[in-house]
Amino acid sequence: MIEAPGVPLTLIAFVAVIGPLVFVHEMGHYLAGRLFGIKADAFAIGFGREVAGFTDRRGTRWKFGWLPLGGYVRFAGDMNPASQPDAEWLSLPAAERAQTFQAKPVWQRAIVVAAGPVVNFLVAILILAGFAHFYGVRYAPPTVGEVVAGSPAAAAGLKAGDRIVSLGGRSMESFADIAQYAMIRPGEAVRVSLERAGQPVNTTVTIGTLRQRDRFGNEYRIGRVGIGSPKVEYRPVSLIAAPAEGAREVVAIVRGSLDALGQIITGRRSVEELGGPLRIAKVSGEQMSLGWPSFIGLIALVSINLGFINLLPVPMLDGGHLMFYAIEAIRRRPVDAQVQEWAFRGGLAAILALMILVTFNDLGQMGLWRNLAGLIG
Structure with a gap:
């Protein structure tokens, strides 16, 4: 620490x-x-x-x-x-x-x-x-690289090689989308649409809850499905294409903020997670x-x-x-x-x-x- x-x-x-x-x-x-x-x-x-x-x-x-x-x-x-x-x-x-x-x-x-x-x-x-x-941009397809034994993914019947099409009705374009979606939904049951050997499969997974501490001792409650990433590649981004990539990242972060706000309003996320100037100063x-x-x-x-x-x-x-x-x-x-x-x-x-x-x-x-x-x- x-x-x-x-x-x-x-x-x-x-x-x-x-x-x-x-x-x-x-x-x-x-x-x-x-x-x-x-x-x-x-x-x-x-x-x-x-x-x-x-x-x-x-x-x-x-x-x-x-x-x-x-x-x-x-x-x-x-x-x-x-x-x-x-x-x-x-x-x-x-x-x-x-x-x-x-x-x-x-x-x-x-x-x-x-x-x-x-x-x-x-x-x-x-x-x-x-x-x-x-x-560059880190990219991996929305495919299950491995399934952790005893994880929510294993309980839901996910298998290595499954391509996750959507979670909770939201399309998944990369493995990072899966991680970001699950991260702010610990304990939630979500519908999973996937492709297995070219065939559509639907199931439900209850996202697991993991408590982590960062190197400064701050504790966080995050969601995890229990799947490993496929091979990751780093894609170069040209100067002309970079603003579009930046805009895409901003849209993803705003969407995450809207999700978190909706969870607080509906009571699925505690108001204790809201931070202000003191927390911003600390971070x-x-x-x-x-x-x-x-x-x-x-x-x-x-x-x-x-x-x-x-x-x-x-x-x-x-x-x-x-x-x-x-x-x-x-x-x-x-x-x-x-x-x-x-x-x-x-x-x-x-x-x-x-x-x-x-x-x-x-x-x-x-x-x-x-x-x-x-x-x-």
Whole structure:
């Protein structure tokens, strides 16, 4: 077991992950706003009291807050969380009002809001494309190389040479697809469609549960079917084809995130597995201590999750704004301001409650509650 990195390295790694990703996310909003002629009053990295900053010739205040856990772009006219016009907005001179966020058509506002998560996905695509180009892509067909004795696969009657067509109705294009599908479904019974000697066969396998510890002592509960991989080959990826490979990896990770979220909502996965800033900081330090490839890979993963979370249809998040814009486009008029205000209040309460929950989980994962129980006992 490797000794966990110290607090200084953990803090440096955390800032090195979150800071640039928040910056590019907000830069996406900012550049899209610039494209449509929207004036930005402020571009902030971090929250709380400003510790450094400057004002550019366009009147935008670029500033750094003392708490590096997020950021924001405040466009001209953003006078409330729902970005709804009010009396103060109506009193602006016509030329100034034309440069505000609210003055733009709904499709332009939607692009500005969506640009932040889109940039996060693009960052991840570029990183994963670079890995694919320089290291190649590991590939093995979705074929059973061997069956582990006493495993779920053996109990389900799987045999070496079987080609798995689908699991739970989802097609399997490679052996990695099988492993990724099973990994987040420990204990679940899933339908298996396969080909054996050219003939279709259907069966059901109950995915096994395996508890593993990584080199830092973190414990994980993962699913395993109990089959071995066939021969693996490393396929080179050209510079032209690399972005498509990166995009494919991003889609696979987002699909896994959707699966995990669905399992939490339906109660098949514990909310204790949700992590927050403290866990990200811990993992950031661990991955930085393993070397730059591991650390850059983590940046790609966090960037994907930042984009994914922001697109959830929760008021206060980008996805919540997009949901209201979609309703506005369909109804041809905005949702009532009071309805939006209450929705954003509810969204803020939900986000704060989630932050409390994930912080509680993070502290438990770090052993705080176990240590306190030992002291009390």
